[in-house]
Amino acid sequence: MRRRGSSSNPQGVDVFVPPRDYTVEARRRLPAATKRIGPLIERLTLEHPDAKIALSFSGDVELLVAVMLSAQTTDLNVNRVTERLFRKYHHPEDYLAVPAEELERDIFATGFYRQKARSIRGAMRALVEEHRGRVPRSVEELVRLPGVGRKTANVVCAELGEAQGIVVDTHVRRLAQRLALTREQDPVKIERDLMRIVPRADWRLFPHLLIWHGRRVCDARRPACERCVLADLCPSSRA
Numbered sequence: 001m002r003r004r005g006s007s008s009n010p011q012g013v014d015v016f017v018p019p020r021d022y023t024v025e026a027r028r029r030l031p032a033a034t035k036r037i038g039p040l041i042e043r044l045t046l047e048h049p050d051a052k053i054a055l056s057f058s059g060d061v062e063l064l065v066a067v068m069l070s071a072q073t074t075d076l077n078v079n080r081v082t083e084r085l086f087r088k089y090h091h092p093e094d095y096l097a098v099p100a101e102e103l104e105r106d107i108f109a110t111g112f113y114r115q116k117a118r119s120i121r122g123a124m125r126a127l128v129e130e131h132r133g134r135v136p137r138s139v140e141e142l143v144r145l146p147g148v149g150r151k152t153a154n155v156v157c158a159e160l161g162e163a164q165g166i167v168v169d170t171h172v173r174r175l176a177q178r179l180a181l182t183r184e185q186d187p188v189k190i191e192r193d194l195m196r197i198v199p200r201a202d203w204r205l206f207p208h209l210l211i212w213h214g215r216r217v218c219d220a221r222r223p224a225c226e227r228c229v230l231a232d233l234c235p236s237s238r239a
């Protein structure tokens with residue numbers, strides 16, 4: 001049974017959902033998202049000046065591989081694995097030069113290693129055969145690589161300095177909903193809503209701000225509204 005003030009996600013984990021009545025009331029009281037977005041970004045930038053990608057990499061191929069490995073695991077775990085991996089594999093061809101089982105062993109600790117190894121080898125083959133060994137700079141080309149979805153493509157483009165969309169992961173989705181920047185559930189629709197209100201110059205930084213705020217303050221189960229710098233701009237605030 002759903003408790004007032006809580007809800008279960010597909011994994012069955014209880015997450016905080018503020019009661020509908022006061023959220024609706026707060027939405028009416030607060031300025032529109034287009035008016036709040038400037039102060040939200042300003043405050044989060046001051047609160048999390050260190051907000052940036054937590055994956056370690058050097059160069060575009062390492063970035064692509066690290067992001068592909070980060071599915072369903074933590075950035076910390078990926079960094080532990082890639083510290084050794086990137087000493088052994090330098091170019092796309094290196095991932096194709098070893099048997100699939102060897103790459104699987106090398107990335108085993110990131111989980112889903114068979115699927116990830118297949119995707120990485122497929123993507124590396126496409127880089128070699130269609131992109132002269134270079135990582136393409138557009139989301140459209142990136143999503144055509146095997147195993148590369150829109151989120152991965154957005155992260156890669158943003159980190160290469162050419163953000164063409166807004167990364168929507170679990171933290172971005174949760175905070176965008178709590179802050180009433182979207183009413184959508186689907187990541188693609190959430191991204192579309194965010195792209196309408198977030199200034200283009202902030203497309204790269206914005207998801208990092210929400211991710212770090214989600215990790216440090218706006219926890220899925222216990223948001224610390226009483227010490228949140230966004231409390232007066234957030235319709236889900238319990239403060």
Ligand code: SF4
Pocket residue numbers: 178179217218219223224225228229230231234235236237238
């Ligand atoms: S006030 Fe802050 S911590 Fe609370 S729900 Fe809103 S964003 Fe999250």
